[in-house]
Amino acid sequence: MHTDFILRGLGRHAPDRILTNADLETMVETSDEWITTRTGIRQRHIVSPGEGCTDLAYGAAKMALKDAGIEADDLTHILLATYTSDYVIPQGACVLEEKLGVKGKIALDVSAACSGFLFALETARGFVALDRNAKVLVVASEVNTHRANFTDRATCVLFGDAAGAVVVTAGDPEDGPRVLDVKLGTDGGLGDLLTVKGGGSMSTYKEGEPVRDDYFIQMQGREVYKHAVRNMTGVCKEILERNNLSVDDVNVLLPHQANLRIIEAVGKKLGVPEEKVYVNVDRYGNTSAASVPLALSEARDNGFIKKGDLVLLTTFGGGFTWGAALVRF
Numbered sequence: 549m550h551t552d553f554i555l556r557g558l559g560r561h562a563p564d565r566i567l568t569n570a571d572l573e574t575m576v577e578t579s580d581e582w583i584t585t586r587t588g589i590r591q592r593h594i595v596s597p598g599e600g601c602t603d604l605a606y607g608a609a610k611m612a613l614k615d616a617g618i619e620a621d622d623l624t625h626i627l628l629a630t631y632t633s634d635y636v637i638p639q640g641a642c643v644l645e646e647k648l649g650v651k652g653k654i655a656l657d658v659s660a661a662c663s664g665f666l667f668a669l670e671t672a673r674g675f676v677a678l679d680r681n682a683k684v685l686v687v688a689s690e691v692n693t694h695r696a697n698f699t700d701r702a703t704c705v706l707f708g709d710a711a712g713a714v715v716v717t718a719g720d721p722e723d724g725p726r727v728l729d730v731k732l733g734t735d736g737g738l739g740d741l742l743t744v745k746g747g748g749s750m751s752t753y754k755e756g757e758p759v760r761d762d763y764f765i766q767m768q769g770r771e772v773y774k775h776a777v778r779n780m781t782g783v784c785k786e787i788l789e790r791n792n793l794s795v796d797d798v799n800v801l802l803p804h805q806a807n808l809r810i811i812e813a814v815g816k817k818l819g820v821p822e823e824k825v826y827v828n829v830d831r832y833g834n835t836s837a838a839s840v841p842l843a844l845s846e847a848r849d850n851g852f853i854k855k856g857d858l859v860l861l862t863t864f865g866g867g868f869t870w871g872a873a874l875v876r877f
C-alpha cells in the first residue's frame with residue numbers, strides 16, 4: 549500500500565548567547581574580514597554553561613509538537629540526530645524523552661555527523677512504513693562549540709549550536725508537507741578528513757589527564773570543501789532524476805549550511821538561481837546535523853518556502869555522509 553510521509557510540524561531552537569566574529573578576533577588570530585569572505589559567517593549561537601544538546605533538542609521538539617498539534621505522549625518514536633549527545637549513556641533520545649515527560653517510546657540516537665537529520669528522517673520513514681500509526685519525532689541537535697578547539701582558528705570560527713525538529717507521520721497531502729523521497733550515501737574510506745576521535749573507545753584517558761587535540765573537531769578543510777560540493781551536487785541530481793524531475797521544478801534549494809561558498813557552488817553547479825537558495829549560515833554558522841531542519845523551519849515561517857513549493861534538501865558531513873530529500877510543501 550502506498551504511504552505518504554508527512555511533516556506534521558516543524559520546530560527550531562538556538563541558544564540565546566551569540567559569539568560574533570569580533571569576539572573571535574579576541575580569542576584567536578583571525579579577522580571578521582577573513583571569516584566573512586571565506587565562509588559567509590557573521591555570528592553563531594552558542595550554549596551557556598550547563599546548557600546541553602537535549603536542552604536545545606527540547607526547545608525544537610516542543611515547537612514542532614505544537615506546530616503539529618500533537619502531544620508528546622502521542623509519539624511512538626523519538627529520534628535524535630547528533631554527534632554531541634549529553635552523555636555516552638544514557639543516549640540523548642532517552643534524556644529527551646524524560647525531558648518531554650513521557651515514557652515507553654522507542655527512543656534512538658542517530659549518528660551521521662552533519663548529515664544526521666536526513667539519516668534520521670529516512671529512519672523515521674522506515675518506522676512509518678512499518679506502522680502507519682507511528683508518530684515519529686525527529687530532532688537534530690548539536691553543541692558543536694564543546695567539540696571545537698578554540699585555539700585552532702581553522703575550525704573554531706566555523707561552528708555554532710542549535711536544534712531543529714520535525715514530526716513525521718503517515719497521512720494525506722493536505723495534512724502537511726510531503727516527503728517525496730530521500731537518498732543517502734556514505735564513504736568510510738574518506739573518514740579521516742573530518743574527525744572527532746577523542747572520547748571514543750580507541751582513545752583512552754587516565755584520570756586527571758587533559759584532553760588531547762583529537763577530542764576536538766579536526767578537519768582538512770580544503771579537501772572536505774571539494775567533496776562537499778561534489779557529493780551534494782551529485783546526490784541532488786540523482787534524486788531529481790529518479791523522481792523524473794528537473795532543476796527547473798525546484799522552488800527552493802536548502803543545502804547544509806557549512807560555508808556560503810559551498811552553498812553557492814552547489815547552487816551554481818546545479819543551475820539553481822541564487823534567489824531560490826536558502827541561506828542562514830551568516831547568523832548560525834555550521835550547526836552540523838541541526839542545520840537543515842533549523843533552516844527548514846525558519847524558511848517556512850518567514851515565507852521563503854510557500855505552500856506548493858518543491859524543496860530540495862541536501863547535506864554533507866563527516867564519515868563521509870551525504871544525502872538529499874525532496875519535500876512538497
Ligand code: UT7
Pocket residue numbers: 577578579582583586587662701702703705768769770771772773776806807810834836864865866
Ligand atoms: O559540515 C561539514 C562539512 N564541513 C565543511 O563543509 C567545511 C569545508 N571547508 C571549508 O569551508 C573551508 O575549507 C574553510 C572555511 C575551512 C577554509 O577555507 P579555505 O579557503 O579552504 O582556506 P584554507 O584552509 O586553505 O586556508 C587559507 C589560509 C591559510 O593561510 P596560508 O597557509 O594561506 O598562509 C590558513 O592558515 O587562511 C588561513 N586561515 C585563517 N586566517 C584567518 C585559516 N583559518 C583562518 C582564520 N582566520 N580563521
